[in-house]
Amino acid sequence: MSSIDSKSLRNTLGAFTTGVTVITTVDAEGRRFGVTANSFSSVSLDPPLVLWSQSTTSRSHPAFRDTGRFVVNILAVDQIAVSDRFARSGDDKFVGVDIDEGLDGLPIIRGAAAFLECRKVATYPGGDHVVFLGHVENMFRGERPPLAFRDGRYLTHLAHALAEV
Numbered sequence: 001m002s003s004i005d006s007k008s009l010r011n012t013l014g015a016f017t018t019g020v021t022v023i024t025t026v027d028a029e030g031r032r033f034g035v036t037a038n039s040f041s042s043v044s045l046d047p048p049l050v051l052w053s054q055s056t057t058s059r060s061h062p063a064f065r066d067t068g069r070f071v072v073n074i075l076a077v078d079q080i081a082v083s084d085r086f087a088r089s090g091d092d093k094f095v096g097v098d099i100d101e102g103l104d105g106l107p108i109i110r111g112a113a114a115f116l117e118c119r120k121v122a123t124y125p126g127g128d129h130v131v132f133l134g135h136v137e138n139m140f141r142g143e144r145p146p147l148a149f150r151d152g153r154y155l156t157h158l159a160h161a162l163a164e165v
């Protein structure tokens, strides 16, 4: 039995400021799936690899487990509503969301700060989550500043006063 309780762990991890992504995919029937995730991380530049992790109890988990591709949409600072929408389980997540179609018809969320189209190259068990490793095949970086997240709250991303310009 672990001496680490989940509430304290969540509280401690909350000190780590992250961006906010929505990871999207489609299944074999063409149904779209999307989930808000801040577990996204860069892994390797050469080859270009990224990862994210998903709770095995998520409704969309079977779709992400079975897909060969996913898109990491890095949300812009004005996309809190998009983050909230994809953080709730439901069938209608894409209704009213402006999307473009990327490789293999995967949904790309319009207005994001950046996106990375990935081929899934590995899946690792991670306790109550699974870790998906993606090989980046296409990407885009726009001009919009990213949304940030810490201690369960959305933040704007501002340069530190002591940072060199």
Ligand SMILES: Cc1cc2nc3c(=O)[nH]c(=O)nc-3n(C[C@H](O)[C@H](O)[C@H](O)COP(=O)(O)O)c2cc1C
Pocket: 020, 034, 035, 036, 037, 038, 039, 040, 052, 053, 054, 055, 057, 058, 059, 060, 061, 083, 086, 087, 088, 089, 090, 149
């Ligand atoms: C800022 C934020 C970050 C999140 N990060 C993750 C994550 O990295 N992995 C995960 O499985 N769920 C994460 N969640 C929770 C999922 O978005 C949420 O459980 C969602 O309802 C899952 O959708 P689904 O049940 O349709 O699969 C996050 C939620 C928020 C608000």
